[in-house]
Every structure is written in structure tokens, then in C-alpha cells.
Amino acid sequence: MHLHEDLTFIREAALRAVDPARLVREQLRVAEGRLWIGENEWDLAELHDIRVIAAGKAAVPMAQAAGECLGASLTAGVLVTKTHHAAGHVLPDGFQVFEAGHPTPDMNGVRAAHAALRLLEDLTTRDLVLVLLSGGASALLPAPVEPLVLADLQAVTSLLLRSGAPIGDLNAVRKHLSRLAGGQLARLAAPAAVVTLILSDVIGDPLDVIASGPTAPDPTTYAEAWRVLERYDLLPRVPSAVREYLAAGRAGAVPETPKPADPCFARVTNLVIGSNRVAARAAAQAAQEAGYRPLLLSTFVEGEAREVAKVAAALMRSVRTYGEPLPPPACLLWGGETTVTVRGNGKGGRNQELALAAALALEGLPDMALLALATDGTDGPTDAAGAIVDGATVGRARALGLDLYAALRDNDAYPALEALEALLRLGPTGTNVNDLLVMLIA
Incomplete structure (x- = not known):
């Protein structure tokens, strides 16, 4: 294959x-x-x-x-x-x-x-x-609602994105501004x-x-938007105009x-x-046509990208070692949207970070490959849609003098994957239904 x-x-x-x-x-x-x-x-x-x-x-x-x-x-x-x-x-x-x-x-x-x-x-x-x-x-x-201005929305959006807040929390705040x-x-x-x-x-x-x-x-509600900012310790950091407006909302001074x-x-x-489920079911059908046993595990995958990658690699190893949850040749599929808590100063996106972490977990394992894809064609603030990695990715990195562990620590997946020619560049796809993770075990 x-x-x-x-x-x-x-x-x-x-x-x-x-x-x-x-x-x-x-x-x-x-x-x-x-x-x-x-x-x-x-x-x-x-x-x-x-x-x-x-x-x-x-x-x-x-x-x-x-x-x-x-x-x-x-x-x-x-x-x-x-x-x-x-x-x-x-x-x-x-x-x-x-x-x-x-x-x-x-x-x-x-x-x-x-x-x-x-x-x-x-x-x-x-x-x-x-x-x-x-x-x-x-x-x-x-x-922006009055008296807020664009800069207020920009500040709140950036803070919530960097905090790793899921989309529901992010939008609870944005809806009230x-x-x-x-x-x-x-x-x-x-x-x-x-x-x-x-x-x-x-x-x-x-x-x-x-x-x-x-x-x-x-x-x-306004109260829930306030709690989101509290949960991520952002209340002291958002613009004062945002705090004051949400406080007024909590007090009933502005309409809900x-x-x-x-x-x-x-x-x-x-x-x-x-939706993501539509795309994932079509991917499963295509995998079957390509000769794999497909299994769509979930379209509700969330969590820190690097941790989700470890679970994905564990499932792939289980297929290879025990034929569970199904024997090879197999295609395991996930859909959803992971998050990245930014700790470093690197460049990348959630799918690139997931792929990089998966490559480390799959090191040396033959006949396996993983695709992490942003269906809109844009993963994070980059020109890549995601990446494809396999059991040989880490070995290739070592031969090039790349330290993938350091790249992961610095949230710097993009340059490492670019050097490995593992990035997937599609340009804008014209659609947008979350992310897909496709795991092949031959």
C-alpha cells in the first residue's frame, strides 16, 4: 500500500x-x-x-x-x-x-x-x-457594541485564543460584545x-x-461571559472597557x-x-475503496493537540500489535478541534502540533502514516493546512539535525515540518468543517 x-x-x-x-x-x-x-x-x-x-x-x-x-x-x-x-x-x-x-x-x-x-x-x-x-x-x-471599539475585540480575541479556550467559551464572550x-x-x-x-x-x-x-x-449570559474570563485568569488583562461593559450586562443595565x-x-x-461528520463519513468510504477497514471513532475530539496525538499513536500501535479495535489494513478516523496552549514563541497550528507530537510517538514504527488536516486549508497563522507524518519522520529529522522535542516545546512545528517536507499546503479550500485526523495502518 x-x-x-x-x-x-x-x-x-x-x-x-x-x-x-x-x-x-x-x-x-x-x-x-x-x-x-x-x-x-x-x-x-x-x-x-x-x-x-x-x-x-x-x-x-x-x-x-x-x-x-x-x-x-x-x-x-x-x-x-x-x-x-x-x-x-x-x-x-x-x-x-x-x-x-x-x-x-x-x-x-x-x-x-x-x-x-x-x-x-x-x-x-x-x-x-x-x-x-x-x-x-x-x-x-x-x-462592537458601544462604547467598545475594534481594538477591544482584538485584545479579547487574542487573549482567549492564546489561553487555549475552546470555541464555546470564546464565543460566549464574543456574543456579548x-x-x-x-x-x-x-x-x-x-x-x-x-x-x-x-x-x-x-x-x-x-x-x-x-x-x-x-x-x-x-x-x-453576561454572567457566563464574565466567568469565562475568570476561568482563564484574563479579567485583569482585558481592556477596562470590556470589563465595564460585561459588568453592566451582569447588573442588567444593558439588554441580554x-x-x-x-x-x-x-x-x-x-x-x-x-459538517465535520459529513466529511469524516466520506473519508471512511474513500478509505474502504482504497482497501482499508475504516472505523470512524468520533467527531467530538477535543483537548490539547499534543495529548490527543499520544492517544492517536496508541490506537495505531494497538491496531498493529493486537488487531484492536480492528485488524490492519485499517483506517482510523477522528474529527473535531483540538487546542494549543501557547507556551513558546514558535510558529505553527493545532494540526501541525498534533502531527509533530504524533511523529515522536510513532518513531520507528513501520507501515503507519497519519494526516492531521484543517479542512479550510489554513492551520493557525500559517499557509499550511496541516501535515502528514509516519514512523520514519523522526529518523529523517535526526539526519537533518532537527530537534523535534525542542520544536514541540516552543510550539514551533511549522519550520520543523517544512524542513521535513511534511507540511500540507492546499491554499484556501473554500470549505470549513473543523479538523480531520486520518490514521492508516497497512
């Missing part, structure tokens, strides 16, 4: 399964003067405006598909995606297009958020707002009908967490985000059209 070639075949199948444009086309149809989105149906003659907001790393292909389907029925749209994700694409007509910073928000994102806020003005019961949502939208549509997140887009759009098509990048697909849930009821019983959700439909 050709392990690295097989990993490429499996990866490509997984990404095809979560192609955003195809997933949107499956949900949206116009025929004979009528519009269908999922199970919702409208007479186009009775609709006044159809306005579209596309936000996230998959915003371009999602908006392209929606624009093709809606044609002249589209009134106006706002599209915001990550910097360089729109390059080389034919952008849909009728959209204001923005590229903005991620994971730390920037001024281009603020401009996009202002455009989205303007798009939500003066809506009536005869209007429809179609929201196309994918991972990254929390950072790409920063709309935003004018659009945490169901507030739905509040602004009322009384119009709202349909949100969602490409999920969050474990378990919780509507309130994906992209900070702009059209979903928010179960979190809308909760499930809020009437603003009466005409809102949220549909998850693609």
Missing part, C-alpha cells in the same frame, strides 16, 4: 463531500415563480426583497451558488470572507464583497459588519433575509423571514456556537442577547447543510 498517496485520496474525498456550493444548491431552488429553501416555500411575486448576507471562510462559493439560483430575484447582498479567500474567484453579482482578518478581527471586518447592518434596515414581513454562514464569521463580522452575534442579527432582521444555511465548523453542530450564532437563540422564547425567532429557520 502507498500510505501517503492513499491519504491524499481520502483527503480529497472528504473535502468534496463538504463542497459548499453543491450543498447550497441542494437546498435552494427557483422554479415557476416559486422559491424553495429547504422545506420553506415562497411565491416570488409576494416577496419584496431578497437580501443575502454571506459570512465565513466558505462565503464565496456559498454566495456564488445562491446568486446563480436566485438570479434577478436577488435584491442585494453582503459577502465577507477571510483575506485571500476571494482571490481568483468569479464573484457573484449584486454583492458588496469584503476580505477581512481572521482569527483576529480587523477594520475590513468592521466595514463588512456595517454593510450588513445597513442591509438589515427597513425590513418588512414581505422581505426575506438569506444568511449563508460558515466558520470564521465571528471574527469576520466584528460589530457584538451587535450581530448571539441571535442579534435575527433581532435586527425581524419582522422579515430569515433562513440561515450553515456549514458547521463546531463539534456537535450547536447553532448558538457556530459563527457565534447570529440567527440562533443564545443560551449564554435574545433567548429561545424571543419573538424575533418566530420566522427564523436555521439549517445545517454540512
Whole structure:
């Protein structure tokens, strides 16, 4: 078996399964003067405006598909995606297009958020707002509540990311500092009908967490956002304006985000059209076609990347030694999103760190290879989507004079894996459904 070639075949199948444009086309149809989105149906003659907001790393292909389907029925749209994700694409007509910073928000994102806020003005019961949502939208549509400014959101985001906080904790805070997140887009759009098509990048697909849930009821509170900052010892470090605003929220001096019983959700439909599970199941099918016994273990994997890597390597050794949980040739699959607690000053991402730690745990073991993949094509603040390692990776590093243990200690996976030609560079994939871990044992 050709392990690295097989990993490429499996990866490509997984990404095809979560192609955003195809997933949107499956949900949206116009025929004979009528519009269908999922199970919702409208007479186009009775609709006044159809306005579209596309936000996230998959915003371009999602908006392209929606624009093709809606044609002249589209009134106006706002599209915001990550910097360089729109390059080389034919952008849909009728959209204001923005590229903005991620994971730390920037001024281009603020401009996009202002455009989205303007798009939500003066809506009536005869209007429809179609929201196309994918991972990254929390950072790409920063709309700080008054009196906060962009620098406040940047500081909070950076502190939480470096702390290793999971996405649910991060978004609990961001939702309470935003004018659009945490169901507030739905509040602004009322009384119009709202349909949100969602490409999920969050474990378990919780509507309130994906992209900070702009059209979903928010179960979190100002008190919970405060507790998150306490949990990671960040209260003394966040800007004073953030502390003061959250304190006012806890005291009831500013409105809460809308909760499930809020009437603003009466005409809102949220549909998850693609997820990590979809990609992982497609990867399992491809592995079977390549001659492996596939086993999808979980799409709920979380934890410190280097610790998750040790468990992955242990499972691979168990397959090789005991034929458990299944005999070779085997393909074990995980999906989810690990975290990295940054202790050093190096360069990398969670998938690169996981791959580096796995390489150390697999040292000297033949006929095994592991792929750690960020499905959006961007792992951390790098140009790599992840990496492929095997039992010979450490030996190759030693021959090159590389100290992989030192690289791991300094969170410096990128240069080590680059020197080993183990990095996976795909460019922006146009989709975003968390991470995949593919383990092959021949």
C-alpha cells in the first residue's frame, strides 16, 4: 500500500463531500415563480426583497451558488470572507464583497459588519433575509457594541485564543460584545423571514456556537461571559472597557442577547447543510475503496493537540500489535478541534502540533502514516493546512539535525515540518468543517 498517496485520496474525498456550493444548491431552488429553501416555500411575486448576507471562510462559493439560483430575484447582498479567500474567484453579482482578518478581527471586518447592518434596515414581513454562514464569521463580522471599539475585540480575541479556550467559551464572550452575534442579527432582521444555511465548523453542530450564532437563540449570559474570563485568569488583562461593559450586562443595565422564547425567532429557520461528520463519513468510504477497514471513532475530539496525538499513536500501535479495535489494513478516523496552549514563541497550528507530537510517538514504527488536516486549508497563522507524518519522520529529522522535542516545546512545528517536507499546503479550500485526523495502518 502507498500510505501517503492513499491519504491524499481520502483527503480529497472528504473535502468534496463538504463542497459548499453543491450543498447550497441542494437546498435552494427557483422554479415557476416559486422559491424553495429547504422545506420553506415562497411565491416570488409576494416577496419584496431578497437580501443575502454571506459570512465565513466558505462565503464565496456559498454566495456564488445562491446568486446563480436566485438570479434577478436577488435584491442585494453582503459577502465577507477571510483575506485571500476571494482571490481568483468569479464573484457573484449584486454583492458588496469584503476580505477581512481572521482569527483576529480587523477594520475590513468592521466595514463588512456595517454593510450588513445597513442591509438589515427597513425590513418588512414581505422581505426575506438569506444568511449563508460558515466558520470564521465571528471574527469576520466584528460589530462592537458601544462604547467598545475594534481594538477591544482584538485584545479579547487574542487573549482567549492564546489561553487555549475552546470555541464555546470564546464565543460566549464574543456574543456579548457584538451587535450581530448571539441571535442579534435575527433581532435586527425581524419582522422579515430569515433562513440561515450553515456549514458547521463546531463539534456537535450547536447553532448558538457556530459563527457565534447570529440567527440562533443564545443560551449564554453576561454572567457566563464574565466567568469565562475568570476561568482563564484574563479579567485583569482585558481592556477596562470590556470589563465595564460585561459588568453592566451582569447588573442588567444593558439588554441580554435574545433567548429561545424571543419573538424575533418566530420566522427564523436555521439549517445545517454540512459538517465535520459529513466529511469524516466520506473519508471512511474513500478509505474502504482504497482497501482499508475504516472505523470512524468520533467527531467530538477535543483537548490539547499534543495529548490527543499520544492517544492517536496508541490506537495505531494497538491496531498493529493486537488487531484492536480492528485488524490492519485499517483506517482510523477522528474529527473535531483540538487546542494549543501557547507556551513558546514558535510558529505553527493545532494540526501541525498534533502531527509533530504524533511523529515522536510513532518513531520507528513501520507501515503507519497519519494526516492531521484543517479542512479550510489554513492551520493557525500559517499557509499550511496541516501535515502528514509516519514512523520514519523522526529518523529523517535526526539526519537533518532537527530537534523535534525542542520544536514541540516552543510550539514551533511549522519550520520543523517544512524542513521535513511534511507540511500540507492546499491554499484556501473554500470549505470549513473543523479538523480531520486520518490514521492508516497497512
